[in-house]
Amino acid sequence: MIDTLLALITEPLAHEFMQRALLVSILIGTVCSIFSCFLVLKGWSLMGDAVSHAVLPGLALAFVIGIPLSIGAFIAGLFCALATGYIKDNSRVKEDAVMGIVFSGLFALGLVMLTKIETDVHLLHVLFGNILGISSQDVIEAGTIAILCSLIMLIKRRDFMLYCFDPAHASVIGLRVRFLHFGLLILLALTIVSSLKAAGIILVISMLIAPGATGFMLTKSFDRMLIIAMSVSIFSCITGTLMSFHLDVATAPLIVVIQAALFIMAVFVGRQTQGMKEVSYGT
Amino acid sequence: MSNPIVTIKNLSVTYPNGHHALEDVSVNLKSGSICGLVGVNGAGKSTLFKAMMGFVKPTAGNVSIDGMSVRNALKKNLVSYVPQTEEVDWDFPVLVEDVVMMGRYGHMGFLRRPSKTDHDAVAQALERVNMSEYKKRQIGELSGGQRKRIFVARALAQGGNIILLDEPFTGVDIKTEDSLIDLFQSLVAEGRLILVATHNLGSVPSFCDEVILINKTLLAYGSVETTFTQDNLSKAFGGMLRHHQLIGADLHDDEDARGVTVLTDDERPLVLYGEEGGKKIVRTPKRKKADKT
Ligand SMILES: Nc1ncnc2c1ncn2[C@@H]1O[C@H](COP(=O)(O)OP(=O)(O)O)[C@@H](O)[C@H]1O
Ligand SMILES: [Mg+2]
Numbered sequence: 001m002i003d004t005l006l007a008l009i010t011e012p013l014a015h016e017f018m019q020r021a022l023l024v025s026i027l028i029g030t031v032c033s034i035f036s037c038f039l040v041l042k043g044w045s046l047m048g049d050a051v052s053h054a055v056l057p058g059l060a061l062a063f064v065i066g067i068p069l070s071i072g073a074f075i076a077g078l079f080c081a082l083a084t085g086y087i088k089d090n091s092r093v094k095e096d097a098v099m100g101i102v103f104s105g106l107f108a109l110g111l112v113m114l115t116k117i118e119t120d121v122h123l124l125h126v127l128f129g130n131i132l133g134i135s136s137q138d139v140i141e142a143g144t145i146a147i148l149c150s151l152i153m154l155i156k157r158r159d160f161m162l163y164c165f166d167p168a169h170a171s172v173i174g175l176r177v178r179f180l181h182f183g184l185l186i187l188l189a190l191t192i193v194s195s196l197k198a199a200g201i202i203l204v205i206s207m208l209i210a211p212g213a214t215g216f217m218l219t220k221s222f223d224r225m226l227i228i229a230m231s232v233s234i235f236s237c238i239t240g241t242l243m244s245f246h247l248d249v250a251t252a253p254l255i256v257v258i259q260a261a262l263f264i265m266a267v268f269v270g271r272q273t274q275g276m277k278e279v280s281y282g283t
Numbered sequence: 284m285s286n287p288i289v290t291i292k293n294l295s296v297t298y299p300n301g302h303h304a305l306e307d308v309s310v311n312l313k314s315g316s317i318c319g320l321v322g323v324n325g326a327g328k329s330t331l332f333k334a335m336m337g338f339v340k341p342t343a344g345n346v347s348i349d350g351m352s353v354r355n356a357l358k359k360n361l362v363s364y365v366p367q368t369e370e371v372d373w374d375f376p377v378l379v380e381d382v383v384m385m386g387r388y389g390h391m392g393f394l395r396r397p398s399k400t401d402h403d404a405v406a407q408a409l410e411r412v413n414m415s416e417y418k419k420r421q422i423g424e425l426s427g428g429q430r431k432r433i434f435v436a437r438a439l440a441q442g443g444n445i446i447l448l449d450e451p452f453t454g455v456d457i458k459t460e461d462s463l464i465d466l467f468q469s470l471v472a473e474g475r476l477i478l479v480a481t482h483n484l485g486s487v488p489s490f491c492d493e494v495i496l497i498n499k500t501l502l503a504y505g506s507v508e509t510t511f512t513q514d515n516l517s518k519a520f521g522g523m524l525r526h527h528q529l530i531g532a533d534l535h536d537d538e539d540a541r542g543v544t545v546l547t548d549d550e551r552p553l554v555l556y557g558e559e560g561g562k563k564i565v566r567t568p569k570r571k572k573a574d575k576t
Contacts, residue, residue: 041375089299158395162385165375168366171338173389173441174358216376220421225376 012245021131021198021251024139025237028195029255031146032204033233034153035191036212037226038184041164046096047081048208050103051185052192052201054080056110059126059196063119070141070193077189080106085185129200129252131241138197145194149187160184161222199252207233210259217263217270232262288313289335289445289476293344296330304330307344308501312478312493314444317471319491319507320480323520326498328480329367332447335478336364348445360389363438367449368430373423379433380418383408386441408440409433412466428459435466446470448479452486464490484546484553487511513544513555520546 012018039048055073062072084102088095114123122130134142153160162170163180171177188208195204211233215225240255247254289312296305305327312318320328333339335346337353348356356362363386386408387401397405409415412432417425422433431451438446448467452460467477468490481487487494487507494510496502496519503515535541544555 041372092300155394158388162388165372165377166366166385168333168336168338168364168370169385169437172336172357172362172364173360173386174354175388177338220376221378221381222376 008246009242012242017132017134018241018245020134020136020139022238022241024134024142024198025131025241025251025255026234027143027146028198028204029207029233029237030230031150031153031191032195032207033211033229034150034157034226035187036208036210036233037215037222037229038153038160038164038212039188039208040212040216041161041222042184044188045209046099047084048188048192049205050084050099051077051081051188052204052208053103054106054110055192055196055201056126057106057113058110059121060110060113060117060119063121064113064117069121070145070196073196074189074193076106077192078186081185081189125200126196127200127202128250129196129198129203131198131251134197142194142197145190149190149194152183153187156183157222157226199255203252203256206256206259210256210263211236214259214263214266217266233259236262288349290347291331291335291344292347294331294334294341294346295343296327296334296339297342298339303499305334305497306500308497309344310495310501310504312476314476315471315474316492317467317477317479317490319487319494320478320497321482321484321487321494321519322497322502323482326519328497329449331497332364332449332478332480335445335447336362358389360441361443362445362447363441363443365431365434365438365446365448365451368427368454370449371422371430371434373430375422377422378418379414379420379422379425380405380409382422382433383418383436383440386437386439389441404440404442405436408436411439412436427454428456428463431455431459431463435463439470444474445476446478448477450480450482452481452483460486484516488553513546516546516553 013022039045055077058072058074058076058079059069060072061076062069065072080102084095084099087093087098087102091098111123114121125133159170159175159180160183162175163177163184167177167181170180191208192201192204195207199207211229212225214232215227215229218228219225236255236258240258241251243249244251244254289310291308291310291312294305294308295303297303308327308331320331322328330339334341335348335353337357346353348361351359351361383405384397384401387397387404388395391397391401406415409418412435414429414432414436417429417433422430425433435446435448435451451463455463464486467479471477479491488511491507491511493505494507495504496510496515498519498521502518503510541556546553546555
């Protein structure tokens with residue numbers, strides 16, 4: 001019994017491409033889950049959506065100019081985030097409308113460019129990732145960005161949390177609010193870039209929302225939300241990667257399916273505890 | 284405790300979308316007083332606060348606090364802020380004690396790890412607003428008055444001498460309002476400066492020493508006795524107020540020509556009584572300390 005269970009784990013890991021896949025999925029699962037807490041609390045789900053879509057023309061342009069694709073992706077993603085903020089501040093259009101226009105415009109531009117220029121960039125891989133085809137070079141690049149971003153977010157989590165909760169108070173106690181704001185946007189773009197090869201720009205959106213949303217449903221304190229989000233995400237990445245091998249299905253989509261299933265379970269569990277909370281509610 | 288002095292000179296604020304929220308506002312505020320900031324919705328009360336908090340940049344003029352720029356004053360934790368209830372995300376996963384601890388962040392190091400001093404300050408602040416027993420509650424699980432109290436506690440834990448309160452009385456009942464006012468008065472007695480933005484006219488004369496009336500520009504500023512008059516209020520509120528007047532023969536059976544004027548928006552009404560239909564204000568007496576319940 002234990003032997004067969006163990007075989008479920010060791011058998012895939014006999015292959016080097018599976019070792020790389022597992023490692024990279026854990027790394028991006030970690031960085032995405034940490035960011036997802038801030039994203040959910042700041043109400044930035046649409047921003048995550050926008051920035052990841054906007055990465056596409058950056059990839060195409062980077063290919064044309066001949067610079068590393070991740071640098072092109074990062075610049076395009078950040079440009080989208082900043083442009084959204086700028087248009088919102090300087091016009092009377094609502095933020096979600098601006099984002100809708102900016103990101104679908106950039107995404108469409110990327111599609112146009114990719115159909116016109118000859119690249120070795122597979123559209124399907126860009127959209128949904130190609131975790132099993134990832135090279136050691138990719139693992140090192142994605143891993144470095146993921147670990148760096150994770151550390152920054154964990155170390156400065158209180159400042160970022162305060163910025164999400166009450167930016168006015170953050171300003172009043174002398175924190176640099178603009179610094180925190182742009183810091184979060186840069187971290188968002190970097191997180192997406194680190195996940196591109198493995199998860200693709202469509203699936204990363206889910207990895208950037210589901211874990212934080214799950215944590216939010218299950219607890220009332222921020223640090224616990226962070227722990228739940230990270231656990232849920234890493235668990236999904238490990239089981240998803242191993243199961244995809246045995247079931248012979250696409251890896252990143254399976255990870256996302258597991259995360260979504262866990263979120264839905266959390267919604268029901270969360271409802272129950274919320275119900276109890278209301279009953280035991282004195283004044 | 285030092286004596287905070289806020290100097291606002293020719294302050295104008297224009298939002299990036301082109302909206303002029305404040306134009307040429309100048310006032311000087313001294314410590315040891317409660318100042319009411321009164322104006323209709325959209326008059327620029329919150330904007331004036333944001334300028335004092337370094338949260339919006341003046342397009343002209345400046346604010347100085349204790350002779351320092353706003354930025355330097357904030358670094359010294361001189362200013363505390365109690366936000367408007369509607370601006371807080373009450374579902375946010377933070378406990379009461381977490382929120383009060385946020386008042387201490389400016390005193391902590393790079394990692395924001397609370398020291399014993401920080402924990403003590405939080406405990407004291409919670410004690411002072413009578414919220415110690417709720418410290419493990421999530422903030423959404425509190426009543427309207429309790430929600431206000433924890434943010435006041437955060438300001439106390441921070442230790443600033445200047446406290447800005449944005450609409451502290453919306454959504455709280457009269458009893459809670461009274462106990463909040465008691466709390467404010469005891470804080471001012473310790474030499475702080477408290478600025479209260481409100482459109483709740485009725486309670487202003489009973490707890491404010493000074494009043495600022497604004498509607499984009501400064502309409503009037505001075506002590507409550509001389510400034511909080513019907514003429515000035517009409518300027519500030521225009522047609523926004525319900526206005527009831529009973530004068531002379533309608534009110535009295537004798538030759539007495541005095542009258543009563545009741546001004547109200549939707550909250551506690553302001554009652555003026557005296558000559559010329561109550562145009563000269565007869566100040567409602569200062570609230571006496573409410574009994575502790
Ligand atoms: N971030 C903003 N961008 C653009 N306009 C704003 C912003 N915040 C407030 N305003 C506008 O500035 C005016 C003053 O707002 P505010 O200071 O909040 O008024 P009050 O607090 O007195 O109700 C209002 O007309 C409001 O619509
Ligand atoms: Mg306001």
